Amino acid sequence: KETAANNSAAADKISEHRPTVICVYIEHTGGVMNESSYEAIGAARSLTGESDSFKIAAIIAGNGSRQLAGEVMRCGVDEIWLLDLDWLPFYAEDVLTRIIADVLARRQPDIFLGGATEHGRSLFPRIAAKLGTGLCADCTDLSLEPVTRRLIITRPALGGGVLARIVIPHHSPQMATLKERVFPRADRSGHPAGMILDFSDEYPVMQSVYTLGKRILQEGKRFKLGQADSIVAVGRGIGTAANLPLIHKLAGTIGAEIGATRPLIDEGWLEASRQIGQTGVIVKPSLYIACGISGALQHTVGMDKSEMIIAINSDAGAPIFQYADYGIVGDLFRVIPEFIHCIESG
Ligand code: FAD
Numbered sequence: 001k002e003t004a005a006n007n008s009a010a011a012d013k014i015s016e017h018r019p020t021v022i023c024v025y026i027e028h029t030g031g032v033m034n035e036s037s038y039e040a041i042g043a044a045r046s047l048t049g050e051s052d053s054f055k056i057a058a059i060i061a062g063n064g065s066r067q068l069a070g071e072v073m074r075c076g077v078d079e080i081w082l083l084d085l086d087w088l089p090f091y092a093e094d095v096l097t098r099i100i101a102d103v104l105a106r107r108q109p110d111i112f113l114g115g116a117t118e119h120g121r122s123l124f125p126r127i128a129a130k131l132g133t134g135l136c137a138d139c140t141d142l143s144l145e146p147v148t149r150r151l152i153i154t155r156p157a158l159g160g161g162v163l164a165r166i167v168i169p170h171h172s173p174q175m176a177t178l179k180e181r182v183f184p185r186a187d188r189s190g191h192p193a194g195m196i197l198d199f200s201d202e203y204p205v206m207q208s209v210y211t212l213g214k215r216i217l218q219e220g221k222r223f224k225l226g227q228a229d230s231i232v233a234v235g236r237g238i239g240t241a242a243n244l245p246l247i248h249k250l251a252g253t254i255g256a257e258i259g260a261t262r263p264l265i266d267e268g269w270l271e272a273s274r275q276i277g278q279t280g281v282i283v284k285p286s287l288y289i290a291c292g293i294s295g296a297l298q299h300t301v302g303m304d305k306s307e308m309i310i311a312i313n314s315d316a317g318a319p320i321f322q323y324a325d326y327g328i329v330g331d332l333f334r335v336i337p338e339f340i341h342c343i344e345s346g
Contacts, residue, residue, distance in 0.1 A: 020149050022047060023057040023081070023104070023173065025114035025123070026072055029090060031064025033071060036115025036178070041075045041186035043178055044113055047144055057081055057109060059100055062090045066200075073192035081107060084200040087207050093123050095210050099203055101130040107197075109173050111151055113142075116177035124177050134168035135175040140182050151176065223273050228257035230287035233276055233303065235261040237292015237313065237332055241269040246336055247291060253340050259283065261299050277302035292332050295320030312336065 022044045027034040041058065048054035058072050061083035069080045081103055088095060104112060104127070112127075114120045116138045128135035140163070141154035150167050151174045157164035168174040225231070232251040238244060251258050258274060265275040276283055278298040288306035293299060295311070295318055303309070304323050311324035312332050321327040328335050 019053050019055045020048075020111070020144075021055045021057055021107070021109040022111040022113065023059060023107070023109035024077070025100070025112065025120070026058050026060045026065075026068060027090070027115055027117060027119055028060070028062075028064065028068055031067045033068055034115065034117065035185075036117050036120065036180050037072075038075065038185045038188075039180065039183040040113045040115055040178055041072070041077060043142055043183040044111075045076050045186055046184060047111075047142060055079060057107070059083065059103060061085065061096055061100060062088045062092075069196055070192040071188065073194040074188040074190050075186035076190050078194045080194060080196045082196050082198045082200055083203075084198070085203070085207070087211055090119065092210065093119070093126065095206060096123060097126040097130055099199075099206060101127050102203075103199055104131060104173060110149065112173040112175045114177055116179050120177045124175060128175050131173070133171040133173060133175060135177070136166050136168060137177045138179050139176045140179050142176065142178075142183075150174065155179075223257075223271075225257055225259055225274055225276070225281045226283055228259075228283065228285050230254060230256035230289075231259045231276075231283055231285045231303075231306075232256045232289045232291065233259040233261070233293060234264060234270075234291050235293030235299075236263050238264070241267070243333070244269060246333070250289070250291075250336050250340055253343050254287075256285075256287065256289070259288075259303075261293055261296075290320050290324070291336065293320050294318050295323060 024040045024044050026037045028037065044056045048056060055078050056076065057079040058077045059081045060068050060072060063086050065082055066084040069082060072080060083099060114124055121137065124135055136153045136155060139153045139155045143152045145152055153166045153176055154163050155166065232247055234247045238247065247258060258270065259276045260270045260274050262275055262277060262280065264270055265272050275281065276299060278301050280302055282302050284305045286307040288303055288309045290311040292313065300323055309324045310326045311320040312328045312330065312335050313320055314331050316329045
């Protein structure tokens with residue numbers, strides 16, 4: 001209380017100048033506000049008191065931000081700097097860093113505060129480095145030097161043996177992360193009467209780069225049948241999807257991947273990345289076993305370069321046998337269990 005009173009008195013003396021802007025980072029998960037954010041607003045309010053020569057702003061960034069604006073204003077925030085980016089999850093800290101640093105550079109707050117949470121501990125040093133400013137982490141008390149309005153920060157030092165008082169000289173914004181459960185929680189009794197500055201549409205390039213990067217990563221992780229060394233391929237001879245476990249069992253026994261003809265993909269029995277042929281993947285494994293596949297040209301163009309081809313088909317006239325190194329004429333429901341048995345018994 002004393003600190004707030006001192007600050008207010010000092011603030012009145014210099015109220016003819018631009019208001020001191022304290023910006024608070026609102027940490028949230030998809031629109032659910034984190035407790036540390038209430039505390040950061042509470043800390044900012046205890047610095048400003050009731051003086052109108054201060055302004056409290058809040059950055060709300062990432063997916064689900066817009067829905068939080070009213071709640072943040074009710075806590076006594078005058079201005080929201082909104083980055084409602086539905087493409088950006090809160091944990092994408094590298095992208096958040098660049099966008100938040102850019103907004104801070106444009107708005108030039110004097111002080112930037114946030115919770116010393118896991119997220120805050122990762123995000124704030126990055127932002128400080130980007131802006132070339134100082135950061136004091138894990139603060140337990142804040143006050144303002146009355147004339148210069150530099151932050152005076154208290155934090156434990158030397159393993160908690162002493163309480164250090166730190167001033168961040170000559171840098172702006174002065175940044176600090178606040179130890180959790182130390183600062184008063186902002187009460188949310190106010191009216192949501194602040195102003196929203198919406199920056200949400202101002203980072204299209206960042207959005208494109210981020211979403212493209214994500215797609216490239218997903219592509220990289222996607223299963224690639226073309227790289228498989230051995231493949232058990234299954235065709236319409238399997239009858240129904242309920243019979244596919246037999247094919248999985250054979251593939252598992254020999255450590256092979258599963259491929260398929262197009263009709264099975266069209267039925268939705270297997271994912272499209274497993275289709276072999278003209279409109280699917282071209283494969284060239286060292287072992288290819290065709291189970292219940294007729295050998296239509298559109299399929300064989302995708303597998304005829306395989307090193308060893310084994311075909312199982314109940315029709316001795318099936319074209320697939322023309323490509324096979326070894327052909328087994330028979331019912332796959334009898335042949336495959338025998339096959340598995342032979343392999344398992346060595
Ligand atoms: P089928 O031709 O019906 O053959 C089933 C086989 O199973 C038969 O030979 C039968 O004797 C045998 N069988 C039945 N029961 C048993 C049993 N119990 N035991 C053992 N054998 C049994 N197809 C692809 O695969 N890949 C492609 O990329 C592709 N691209 C296409 C593009 C175009 C533009 C078009 C028009 C078609 C394309 N097709 C493609 C489809 C292709 O023409 C064939 O229709 C398809 O390959 C046939 O699949 P299949 O061998 O599983 O079925």
